[in-house]
Amino acid sequence: xxxxxxxxxxxxxxxxxxxxxxxxxxxxxxxxxxxxxxxxxxxxxxxxxxxxxxxxxxxxxxxxxxxxxxxxxxxxxxxxxxxxxxxxxxxxxxxxxxxxxxxxxxxxxxxxxxxxxxxxxxxxxxxxxxxxxxxxxxxxxxxxxxxxxxxxxxxxxxxxxxxxxxxxxxxxxxxxxxxxxxxxxxxxxxxxxxxxxxxxxxxxxxxxxxxxxxxxxxxxxxxxxxxxxxxxxxxxxxxxxxxxxxxxxxxxxxxxxxxxxxxxxxxxxxxxxxxxxxxxxxxxxxxxxxxxxxxxxxxxxxxxxxxxxxxxxxxxxxxxxxxxxxxxxxxxxxxxxxxxxxxxxxxxxxxxxxxxxxxxxxxxxxxxxxxxxxxxxxxxxxxxxxxxxxxxxxxxxxxxxxxxxxxxxxxxxxxxxxxxxxxxxxxxxxxxxxxxxxxxxxxxxxxxxxxxxxxxxxxxxxxxxxxxxxxxxxxxxxxxxxxxxxxxxxxx
Amino acid sequence: xxxxxxxxxxxxxxxxxxxxxxxxxxxxxxxxxxxxxxxxxxxxxxxxxxxxxxxxxxxxxxxxxxxxxxxxxxxxxxxxxxxxxxxxxxxxxxxxxxxxxxxxxxxxxxxxxxxxxxxxxxxxxxxxxxxxxxxxxxxxxxxxxxxxxxx
Numbered sequence: 001x002x003x004x005x006x007x008x009x010x011x012x013x014x015x016x017x018x019x020x021x022x023x024x025x026x027x028x029x030x031x032x033x034x035x036x037x038x039x040x041x042x043x044x045x046x047x048x049x050x051x052x053x054x055x056x057x058x059x060x061x062x063x064x065x066x067x068x069x070x071x072x073x074x075x076x077x078x079x080x081x082x083x084x085x086x087x088x089x090x091x092x093x094x095x096x097x098x099x100x101x102x103x104x105x106x107x108x109x110x111x112x113x114x115x116x117x118x119x120x121x122x123x124x125x126x127x128x129x130x131x132x133x134x135x136x137x138x139x140x141x142x143x144x145x146x147x148x149x150x151x152x153x154x155x156x157x158x159x160x161x162x163x164x165x166x167x168x169x170x171x172x173x174x175x176x177x178x179x180x181x182x183x184x185x186x187x188x189x190x191x192x193x194x195x196x197x198x199x200x201x202x203x204x205x206x207x208x209x210x211x212x213x214x215x216x217x218x219x220x221x222x223x224x225x226x227x228x229x230x231x232x233x234x235x236x237x238x239x240x241x242x243x244x245x246x247x248x249x250x251x252x253x254x255x256x257x258x259x260x261x262x263x264x265x266x267x268x269x270x271x272x273x274x275x276x277x278x279x280x281x282x283x284x285x286x287x288x289x290x291x292x293x294x295x296x297x298x299x300x301x302x303x304x305x306x307x308x309x310x311x312x313x314x315x316x317x318x319x320x321x322x323x324x325x326x327x328x329x330x331x332x333x334x335x336x337x338x339x340x341x342x343x344x345x346x347x348x349x350x351x352x353x354x355x356x357x358x359x360x361x362x363x364x365x366x367x368x369x370x371x372x373x374x375x376x377x378x379x380x381x382x383x384x385x386x387x388x389x390x391x392x393x394x395x396x397x398x399x400x401x402x403x404x405x406x407x408x409x410x411x412x413x414x415x416x417x418x419x420x421x422x423x424x425x426x427x428x429x430x431x432x433x434x435x436x437x438x439x440x441x442x443x444x445x446x447x448x449x450x451x452x453x454x455x456x457x458x459x460x461x462x463x464x465x466x467x468x469x470x471x472x473x474x475x476x477x478x479x480x481x482x483x484x485x486x487x488x489x490x491x492x
Numbered sequence: 493x494x495x496x497x498x499x500x501x502x503x504x505x506x507x508x509x510x511x512x513x514x515x516x517x518x519x520x521x522x523x524x525x526x527x528x529x530x531x532x533x534x535x536x537x538x539x540x541x542x543x544x545x546x547x548x549x550x551x552x553x554x555x556x557x558x559x560x561x562x563x564x565x566x567x568x569x570x571x572x573x574x575x576x577x578x579x580x581x582x583x584x585x586x587x588x589x590x591x592x593x594x595x596x597x598x599x600x601x602x603x604x605x606x607x608x609x610x611x612x613x614x615x616x617x618x619x620x621x622x623x624x625x626x627x628x629x630x631x632x633x634x635x636x637x638x639x640x641x642x643x
Contacts, residue, residue: 164543178529381605
């Protein structure tokens with residue numbers, strides 16, 4: 001109840017409403033991206049109370065998950081990557097004149113999933129925090145290694161590329177004055193680098209600027225399905241979707257909690273499960289409502305699930321939660337189990353706001369569908385300068401530093417080439433955010449153990465985390481070996 | 493091997509090599525109990541080098557089944573225009589002031605991407621800087637540069 005008292009205060013309620021609204025707009029407009037929006041808007045929250053800021057930024061996160069479905073259904077383009085599976089059946093439904101029920105089931109499914117995920121977060125938070133409080137630097141170091149290995153490996157198509165980008169991010173995180181010895185590391189005499197390369201200029205560059213450059217290459221107009229009738233799904237629609245919603249909620253939540261899981265993986269798995277479970281799998285791809293209900297439910301449940309490791313352990317499980325983690329650190333807060341003790345107002349207020357935000361999404365979005373359709377008609381050439389200017393202004397406003405603007409632009413260009421080379425950007429951000437924490441825990445663990453590196457394997461929990469990290473790296477190799485053996489056996 | 497994997501591998505290998513050379517040339521603090529301040533960056537650079545080599549030697553999926561897909565036609569002129577004006581923005585933001593530099597850059601971008609709609613472009617070039625200025629400077633109390641002309 002304490003959380004609801006915080007979240008329902010007029011200011012926090014307003015920020016929650018603003019967050020879910022901006023999130024939906026972000027999701028609706030293709031090429032904007034939730035990570036871009038969260039990164040761009042962080043500087044605007046500096047004058048705000050951290051609780052209000054986190055309520056707003058989280059609202060953007062799950063609001064975008066909802067908004068992405070609108071674009072997927074109406075213009076066959078996912079507003080957000082997790083909505084990619086929704087295009088398969090959602091757009092077909094729209095072409096058959098059933099855009100309304102598709103949008104409706106996406107909204108109701110998202111609401112059910114979001115509420116379930118928040119409930120689970122509330123139930124799991126305290127036991128997980130109790131476990132996490134018993135961790136020392138040794139366990140934290142190993143847990144961060146595991147997070148980086150699984151996250152780096154799972155984001156993108158190639159494990160090697162993901163890990164390479166995570167290592168690059170860790171290196172970037174070491175730039176600046178070493179906090180232990182005071183030694184200058186890779187600053188090349190630039191005073192703005194003494195405190196390190198901020199995660200925000202890099203995130204805005206890699207996500208916002210790179211995305212604008214990439215979109216500028218494409219055709220900038222899109223056809224929109226405009227006729228939308230009857231947003232409420234019929235009883236038959238509900239009967240067809242009920243199990244898809246139930247399965248999508250559980251799948252999404254579990255995948256969201258896993259490092260590297262994320263909403264995209266959740267919606268893909270949910271779609272495949274629905275197709276497998278269906279008595280008529282041939283309907284999928286031709287306008288099956290389960291093909292919309294499952295993935296849309298899963299991606300919202302996953303964004304709620306991602307809050308579990310973020311709030312309880314201080315470990316991001318997706319790119320967006322890494323940006324949220326960075327934001328918490330910018331507000332001077334230390335993410336992890338101590339957050340529950342030191343900032344209960346923020347944690348419980350945020351959790352309560354997730355319930356409220358999910359309800360607000362349902363209430364405001366269905367009546368506003370006409371506005372979203374109009375918004376989809378805004379030509380990208382008009383949006384492009386606005387996104388660029390607000391991204392650069394945000395970077396500059398963080399520290400009133402032109403150097404950081406140049407860092408953003410350089411990483412924007414790097415991010416553009418990375419996207420063309422299929423290199424994932426999120427592991428770089430993970431590396432920058434988690435790298436300094438990793439180094440600090442590593443050094444503390446060594447000081448406590450009098451310089452013995454074997455300490456990481458002498459602590460049982462730490463040893464389990466490290467072994468899991470090794471397995472996660474070797475997993476593709478093991479899978480390849482098993483596949484090869486099977487092929488050889490079949491041939492023999 | 494695909495070209496993009498080769499270029500990525502080579503670039504990252506060169507970067508990690510450069511980092512290692514910089515680390516070797518860096519002075520070690522005299523009182524260094526525990527790992528040196530360059531120990532951790534060195535580990536990161538070694539990982540980068542190892543993963544770059546793995547990227548260079550790995551056999552990509554579908555290798556040998558056909559040539560690389562032809563490179564897509566890229567709109568380099570658009571990319572160069574945007575990046576150039578963004579750097580101009582960075583250079584002028586403190587010199588010309590926020591409102592003027594933002595207005596000029598917005599107009600330059602609109603004039604290129606939204607051609608022949610002069611009235612609309614001028615309108616947005618005026619509205620964009622003013623609205624963002626009000627949002628940051630007035631409402632959020634985040635100061636923005638005034639520049640030589642005082643606005």
